[in-house]
Amino acid sequence: MGASAIGADYFDLEAILAEEERVPVLFLTSVTGVGRALDPSCDDDDLAEGVKVDLPQWLTKGQLSEKRFVEVRTPKCFNERVKKDIQADPGVVNLRERSAFFYAFGRSLCRILDNNAELADFLLITFRGRYKDLLLQSHFAPDEDVQALKRIMTREEIRIFEAGRQSMQSFTQWRQRKDSIYNMAPILGKKRKR
Amino acid sequence: MFGRKAAELVREEYRADADKINTYNEDLVSQVLEETREHYSYIRNIVSRVSEEPSGFAGAAPKDGAAVAIHHESILRNKRCLLAYANTRAEKVRALRWQLGAVLPENVSEKLSAAERDCFKAYDKLLGEYMGTGPDGIGIDLTVDMLPPKDPYIECQVLRDAGAMLLDDKVVHLVPHTRHFIKRAEAEPLIAQGILSHIES
């Protein structure tokens, strides 16, 4: 997430998966030997110049965009329609369907797209709206609503949301005097029922 | 190729229960390693072909440059995924030492790779040395007192027969279903291993 610390999240599974999200690119050059692998409609060893394909983000963010082998386009999940939907009613949009790692994905796109300030602002506005409409329910949402709420959240939103729920649950567990009990090692399976 | 299998590996670990350890996916790991070497040989082929051309590297076509870039990024990606997988599992292997002590039950041990089993042994030795009474040790067992104490003794019920034990300097035979008040630090490992269960007071 943070641009500052190089490699700080190198081993982070979530950061890695966020980079699996796909980005449409236009090839500004042909490429030796990867035609069939990168473009299903291609019938040649080499990829042709001018071809449009979706690549995972990790592949586009390095030399490919830096050396102008490709031109990176804005993925669908950040297009104008999505923006309008979110601005109209941030709490009902199914963001997970657009991207399970909407914010992390968006932030690294900002960098690829020459520090796109507009996209960065949009991400902040989106989070602000979602925070108010969705995340604030974290501590008190009844269990039956939680599944529905989580279904439209990104992984990042769920993490924050669950953080609140977890602390409420730990608190309840504490009040029932159940958190000073020693348990069997979780790895061995059976856990004490609540 | 192109990081797909590597992502599968990461996804498998990401979905796994943080408290459980899956069987080491030897098969998938070796496929990713194999792919990585393939990417590398593509790079080597392009580089050696270009270097034989009269114009050399300076005159290399962009299409070759782009291909090298793609294979290079794919290797970096595979490396990251493999290491993240190994690292996450290594964290779990270390957690096992804290939860179960120095000896792993067979059904846990069989889920680990040979390297992981050695890693467990090395970690056990290192931690033992640090907690021990030798010149590099602090002389304090850190694997007990995991929760704030309320009473020096806790009440426990015996779940399975573990034979005679030395508890509080006395030999006690732990017969299943019997209850005992036991010193907390002595009960803790037995509870974690599933020999005793802690009864709420």
Next chain:
Amino acid sequence: MDDFDLGGPSEQDDEADVASTSDGELLKRAWRDEKAAPEILPYQEELLERVKEQVEFQEELIQDSQSDPNLETIVTLYKLDVDRIKFLMRSYLRTRLEKIEKHAIHIAGGDSVKRLSPKELNYLEKFCDMLDQYMDRAVLSELPATYNKLLHQYESEGKEPDMVPRPDLDTFVFARAKEHLGLIELDERGDENPVTITEGELFIIRYRLIRGFLENGQVELV
């Protein structure tokens, strides 16, 4: 000795004054700070040594009285007193080990290595070796030579390591001012107005901004 008074509602403000300097209280504070801070803090060597001595002294006492059935209740009281201190020591040392393992390479290669006790330092060095060997065997030795480093994704000549997990100093923490802190700048870019924090105030803040205050003991984490 701490003499918190449970009488009235306004004691919270006085807490800083009475925050006693007994070793038990100091250890509790060190434990709290260590648990709440994202990075490893300087090892409280003298404090730990003093506490260890006291624990040993009390334990001998307990040992001597243990066999006397008339003293059973008293012995239990003394035991819990010792147990509470030992819990703090263990949890404190555990928390440090957790950080040492999580950021081993970062700590080994930077200034925070000075914050470790000699035994922690020994632990760190061996831990790094162990990690190195394991990663090498599990993955790195199987990779092409230019890609087989643990600190660099590709080759390594003169480059900054780009694979090292490190503590996030922009983590938010809860803190209390032990004294008047004055005006604090919140933002390098000047986007946020600075803020005045006075003695006894409780606040949530980016760790980076109070790192210095924590080191000087002007702030404690809660």
Next chain:
Amino acid sequence: MRRLHSASQKRRWCFLTDAGGQPYQKQASVTPKMVTQFSAKSGHFLPSEVEFQAEDELIDIIPNFRLDALYMIKGEFGPFRPQIPTTVPIWLAVLLKKRGKCSIQLPEWMSVDELTSVIGREQEYAAEFQPVHYHYIEISEILFDCALNDIPNSYKVRALVEDLREVRYGKIQDGLKTVDNRQSAAKLNNLSAMEVNMIRPFFTQALAKFYRLGERDVEPQSQASQRPGAAGTGPAPQQRVLRRPR
């Protein structure tokens, strides 16, 4: 199965059509979990660890036994004389109480009068938190748990503590609602220890997310110098420094 899968995928697979595996439905680490002794991690405090700190607070007991002063690491307590009140840490009081050696005196702030009046003030001054005992939740819970028979009017006291907690928690929620932007700090005066702990994971992570998303990594060299106050386009510098939850 894996083998088959990989052999066919190798040829057919391409980025364009691949949906990237299954959705990330199941992941245990994001569902609330039972706390175990292995849950303690840096950056977090278990409720029992917050309670542990509260147990060092002092409380008055009336012993029913005779004993000389105890010289403990935590200090000197006693001497104990039957029917003569003395002050001890809560953990000691609880241990004695459990063994039937004393009764515990209700702290003044837990009286019906005090609680009623502080709840009144909480309601009257909606914009701020009243000063309460920093460990009021833990201490009241401990006493309800082990010394209920020492509490006059215990049913009422319990209900009042619950009311107090709820009215304050409502304010905390209102405070969380006011967060809507990048913000590096906020004052939380008079919040109690357990209240802090309950909002800690959510609040710290939400603020971190706001903070990260507010980062503008413009060209590195011009970061500091290029931003005199008159940046023009940005929102007017507003009072969003430290806000007290309202």
